[in-house]
Amino acid sequence: MMNIWPVPQVKLGENSIAEIPAALDSLGAEKVMVVTDEGLIKVGIYDKIEKVLIDAGKEVLLVDEVKPDPSMQLVDSIADKARLSGAQAIIGLGGGSSIDSAKVAAALVGNEGSIKDYIGVGVLPKPGLPILAVPTTAGTGSEVTYLSILSDLENETKKGFGTPFIMPKFAFLDPSLTVGLxxxxxxxxxxxxxxxxxxxxxxxxxxxxxxxxxxxxxxxxxxxxxxxxxxxxxxxxxxxxxxxxxxxxxxxxxxxxxxxxxxxxxxxxxxxxxxxxxxxxxxxxxxxxxxxxxxxxxxxxxxxxxxxxxxxxxxxxxxxxxxxxxxxxxxxxxxxxxxxxxxxxxxxxxxxxxxxxxxxxxxxxxxxxxxxxxxxxxx
Ligand SMILES: NC(=O)c1ccc[n+]([C@@H]2O[C@H](COP(=O)([O-])OP(=O)(O)OC[C@H]3O[C@@H](n4cnc5c(N)ncnc54)[C@H](O)[C@@H]3O)[C@@H](O)[C@H]2O)c1
Ligand SMILES: [Fe+2]
Missing domain, CATH: 1.20.1090.10 (Dehydroquinate synthase-like - alpha domain)
Incomplete structure (x- = not known):
């Protein structure tokens, strides 16, 4: 039997990020957490996204602590922040490291405990927050996969975490965000x-x-x-x-x-x-x-x-x-x-x-x- 995974609604083209607020409206989300890394702040890409969100009257919470090859400890700490903040949706902004982290943190919000309890494919029992992906590398394709790859620091390796609950609902592919890559x-x-x-x-x-x-x-x-x-x-x-x-x-x-x-x-x-x-x-x-x-x-x-x-x-x-x-x-x-x-x-x-x-x-x-x-x- 052939299985075809669903894909998010995708907006591709210059200035497609202007469509993010309408997507959030469709999810009923007024308070949104943006998960990214310092590099995206330095080159001014985060500012562009924040402006689009603020202009549309959204409340924005920034988490910029993602590091390349994100670890399980990192996503646990982002999930804790999301749980405490009351965010209603999570935007993963950046390369695969930021999008993967955003996806796992969003899913963990709907479940108890740590990602360590759910490593593997199809283990996580419940959905979490809706995810929007804004890739700024081309790239991992993380905006259309039900997978995130996390570093297991204890065993010096990387492990896959897969569940349909981390498939983003929307992806915004704006080439102008990648010209400075x-x-x-x-x-x-x-x-x-x-x-x-x-x-x-x-x-x-x-x-x-x-x-x-x-x-x-x-x-x-x-x-x-x-x-x-x-x-x-x-x-x-x-x-x-x-x-x-x-x-x-x-x-x-x-x-x-x-x-x-x-x-x-x-x-x-x-x-x-x-x-x-x-x-x-x-x-x-x-x-x-x-x-x-x-x-x-x-x-x-x-x-x-x-x-x-x-x-x-x-x-x-x-x-x-x-x-x-x-x-x-x-x-x-x-x-x-x-x-x-x-x-x-x-x-x-x-x-x-x-x-x-x-x-x-x-x-x-x-x-x-x-x-x-x-x-x-x-x-
Ligand atoms: N989920 C999946 O299906 C999947 C698939 C492949 C890889 N991955 C994972 O994705 C991670 C790698 O992601 P990546 O290769 O996209 O790199 P990355 O997310 O680690 O980013 C690399 C660097 O590029 C910078 N950067 C990103 N966009 C930029 C831009 N537009 N302008 C300037 N700087 C920019 C970032 O700040 C960072 O310093 C790995 O952890 C890998 O295992 C996941
Ligand atoms: Fe890859």
């Missing part, structure tokens, strides 16, 4: 989005619906990421990247991601490698590992990325590698100072990512994991 964040966040659609398209759980989303997302992202990187103020490229990351998010919400994300998590958990960079470091190595199970699909991805009929899975690896060079992402783990001695513990840790590894088109053994990290380290 610096190239060194545009590149890894864009590669994260590319990984989502490439992995969804080559997932063992892909279906016709996720394929349609993934194929268009691969096209949008691969054709716009270089322009967004080189000329951040190109609004068309920025809008296409936002749409691409949204469609990639829908694709992987329905098909799952595979070994690329699984192998990226220990890099994030143990060495705090930014999520998109960790994925981009693993992508060519995993395509090579998975190619034998999905030759045609990797060939099709290469055709979309190169625009050349007849391109094959090897072209797919070459094209992905060239893209990483063009947006100045590192080539291997050695280049970002991951010690060689980490290969062993990372290859043990990745085997716990069963939620993702079950989607991989090829089984991954402990020995494979060691070989994959070894190649990613020194190739």
């Amino acid at each position: 610096p190239p060194h964040i545009t590149a890894p966040t864009g590669m994260d989005a590319l990984c989502h659609c490439v992995e969804a398209y080559t997932s063992a759980n892909a279906n016709d619906y996720s394929d349609a989303m993934a194929v268009k997302a691969i096209e949008l992202i691969s054709q716009n990421i270089r322009t967004a990187y080189n000329n951040g103020s190109d609004l068309t490229a920025r809008e296409n990247m936002l749409l691409g990351s949204l469609m990639a998010g829908i694709a992987f919400a329905n098909a799952g991601v595979t070994a690329v994300h699984a192998f990226a998590y220990p890099l994030g958990g143990m060495f705090h490698v930014p999520h998109g960079m960790a994925n981009s470091l693993m992508l060519p190595v995993i395509i090579k590992f998975n190619a034998s199970a999905m030759k045609e699909r990797f060939g099709h991805i290469a055709e979309i990325m190169t625009g050349r009929k007849g391109a094959d899975w090897q072209d797919c690896i070459n094209e992905v590698e060239q893209l990483c060079v063009d947006v100045n992402l590192p080539r291997n783990l050695k280049a970002i100072d991951i010690p060689e001695s980490a290969i062993k513990p990372m290859s043990v840790s990745v085997m716990d990512q069963t939620r993702l590894l079950v989607n991989n088109p090829r089984e991954v053994t402990q020995e494979d994991a060691f070989a994959i990290y070894t190649e990613a380290w020194g190739r």
Whole structure:
């Protein structure tokens, strides 16, 4: 049976944030909490949102303590603030870190206790507050997924938390909010989005619906990421990247991601490698590992990325590698100072990512994991 997850109502385009108050009205929300990080305050993006809300007569509560790779402790503390404040809706403003934190905190408000009690998929018993997402990276696709990824500081890893209750009700994708995203964040966040659609398209759980989303997302992202990187103020490229990351998010919400994300998590958990960079470091190595199970699909991805009929899975690896060079992402783990001695513990840790590894088109053994990290380290 095919399962298709609902998507929020999406407003895409310049100044779409002007629609936020009407969305809040439809939810009966007068008091709203905005969850974001300091970076969004510094570049003035929070001020723009606050102005839209205040002008519409809304009461605004700001929580700006989100950090990259948010932890379970952080979301517990945001949920406590939301419980005490009496907020009626929560806006996640920023990249995946802020939106993921907002989603979990909003859901916790309707339940007792800590997120630690509910880790996993489908564990949380009750809904919480309605969520509105305003992504400012393109991106994680968190605005259209029922998942949040949280750091487990005790075990130095990252864990997924999934429930339909954290699917946002509305998403506002305004390209003007992403023009100031610096190239060194545009590149890894864009590669994260590319990984989502490439992995969804080559997932063992892909279906016709996720394929349609993934194929268009691969096209949008691969054709716009270089322009967004080189000329951040190109609004068309920025809008296409936002749409691409949204469609990639829908694709992987329905098909799952595979070994690329699984192998990226220990890099994030143990060495705090930014999520998109960790994925981009693993992508060519995993395509090579998975190619034998999905030759045609990797060939099709290469055709979309190169625009050349007849391109094959090897072209797919070459094209992905060239893209990483063009947006100045590192080539291997050695280049970002991951010690060689980490290969062993990372290859043990990745085997716990069963939620993702079950989607991989090829089984991954402990020995494979060691070989994959070894190649990613020194190739
Ligand atoms: N929920 C999901 O489905 C999902 C999917 C993929 C990744 N994730 C998670 O998302 C997190 C990563 O999110 P991210 O890659 O979007 O990065 P991020 O949210 O950590 O943000 C990175 C940096 O970019 C800055 N920034 C964001 N937008 C900006 C803008 N427009 N202008 C200037 N600076 C800006 C932020 O202040 C921050 O310093 C990770 O924790 C990852 O695990 C979640
Ligand atoms: Fe991701």
